[in-house]
Amino acid sequence: MTHDELAGVVDLFGALTREELAEARSELAFRQGEEEPDPAAVDAALEEYALVEHEGLLVAGPAAFPTLPPEASDLPYIVDVPEREVDHEEIGERVRDDLLAAVERDDPERLRELSYDLEAWAPVDASDVRARLESEGEES
Known part of the structure; x- marks a missing residue:
């Protein structure tokens, strides 16, 4: 997944923990018939400000153009994430x-x-x- 796709998945939910993003990425990889995603991609996206981490939550960052990867629109029905508000x-x-x-x-x-x-x-x-x-x- 590109940095913008990672941001797109996070933005789909508003905010995700690292664990929730890992679950969403694993689900997408399974649905797309791909290998398990590299966890280092999240750190790279954070370094580039495509994602920002704040109080344990990841949000789409200022350098991202959030884009949904294929089949991501079903994720809210698959990954259980509570509603959150971010400041x-x-x-x-x-x-x-x-x-x-x-x-x-x-x-x-x-x-x-x-x-x-x-x-x-x-x-x-x-x-x-x-x-x-x-x-x-x-x-x-």
């Missing part, structure tokens, strides 16, 4: 804080792009991330 503003604030902390160690162009993705994804202002990136660039 996108709270999660957005946490992601913004992560981006601010990453300014010194990560690719500035990627972080700038993610800051705009974040503002489109959650009701937060990430201009401080861009300002920090600019000030870091001036110090170099």
